[in-house]
Amino acid sequence: MGTQARDIAAREAKLEALQNKLTASVGALVSGDDWKRALSFAAQFRARSFNNTMLIAVQHYAAFQEGRVPAPMPTYVAGFRQWQSLSRAVMKGQSGYAILAPVTARFASANPSDPDSWRRLARGETPHSGDIVRSKLVGLKPAHVWDVSQTDGKPIPETPRPTLLQGQAPDGLWDGLADQITAQGFELRLVSNATSIGGANGLTDYATREVSVRMDMDDAAQAKTLAHELGHVLLHDPTQPEASADAAMHRGIAEVEAESVALMVGAAHGLATDDYTIPYVASWASSVPGKTPAEVVQSTAERVRSTAVRILDQLDTPQISDGNPPGLDRSGPAHERGATATRAATPQQIETVGR
Incomplete structure (x- = not known):
């Protein structure tokens, strides 16, 4: 076996081991409380995919048990060169946390409407004049990140964390969520x-394009309910092509997704997550024909994370860190940022050559 073949085999073995570790960690999400803890953690590291947050969590806790890091929870994570860009270095003897990083390739076509016309460009290959070039996720590979406690060097500037009293909602949260609901045509x-909405805290009616929220609750509960209904609007509107197919088949998954979106939005604002209601994981994760519970958990969690990030990115409110060190250039190497999905994404046009 040649050197290149051995390298490929070694990488595939590492990737398989990483996928097995991920499957085991997802399988450990048994109760609703386990799910809430996982999503609360994901809210603190929402810049990365749910799969990668799970991998970071389990490996960091193992490092804590071995005495290699001082706390059971990581604070900020970044790649080796990303830490160097912040004038910090990984300390000797500190092993990084393996994550799933994207492998992308460039494809070119002079007739992009013809699916058979696309050809993969070799490394360094120049497209033909007039070609459309698209970048596509074609696979995954292992990469590594380190927690700030595994590095030393220039101090990291701390960003202020939102602090709230019991029952209080962050300033601007209600208005920001309401604006997003009306922007969707509701x-x-x-x-x-x-009483008027069947005993619920909130209700989304897709037929009349109305979202109702009861007002005889404290501010935090009202904001949580509004985030829940916004989750329904973004994920389950049957008139939209991106509506969740799993949720359409099983109403329990729709409620899990909406409540989980609200939980992540609340957690990102420092709200307590104790009163969020998530049913026993096995009751909904085993409800989709043709999928294993682990697959349902992973796909549901990633839909929740991406929707919560979409909501949070449009809010002008004080939020906790997304897991990236303050001051980090987020346009750094893709393999250090980590994969944001575990399957091929729809190609997006990135450049037009010769036009």
């Missing part, structure tokens, strides 16, 4: 109590 109705 009217927001404020009702005096739960």
Whole structure:
């Protein structure tokens, strides 16, 4: 076996071991409380895929048990060169946390509407004049990140964390969520109590394009309910092509997704997550024909994470860190940022040559 073949075999073995570790960690999510803890952690590291947050969590906790890091929870994680860009260096003897990083390739076509016309460009190959060039995720590979406690050097500037009293909602959260609901073409109705909406805290009606929220709750509960209904609007509107197919088949998954979106939005604002209601994982993760519970958990969690990030990115509110060190250039190497999905993404046009 040649050197290149051995390298490929070694990488495939590492990737398989990493996927096995991920499957085991996802399989350990048994109860609703386990799910809530996983999503609360993901909210603190929401810049990365759910799969990678799970891998970081389990490996960091193992490092804590071995005495290699001082706390059971990581603070900021970044790649080797990313830490160097912040004038910090990985300390001798500190092993990085393996994550799934994207492998991308460039494809070119002079007739992009013809699926058979696309050809993969070799490394350094120049497209033909007039070609459209797209970048596509074609696979995954192992990469490594380190927690700030595994590095030393220039201090990291600490960003202020939101602090809230019991029952208080962050300034601007309600208005920001309401704006996103109306931007989707839904009217927001404020009702005096739960009686008019069937005893619920909130209700999304896709037929009338209305979202109703009861107002006889404290501010935090109202904001949580509004985030829950916004989760329904973004994920489950049957008129939209991106509506969750799993949720359409099983209403329990739709409720898990909406409540989980609200949990991540709340956690990103420092709100307590104790009163979020998530049913026993096995009751909904085993409900989709043709998929294993682990596959349902992974796909549900990633839909939740990406939707919560979409909501949070449009809010002008104080939020906790997303897991990246303050001051980090987020346009750094893709393999250090880590994969944001575990399957091939739809290619996006990145340049037009010769036009």
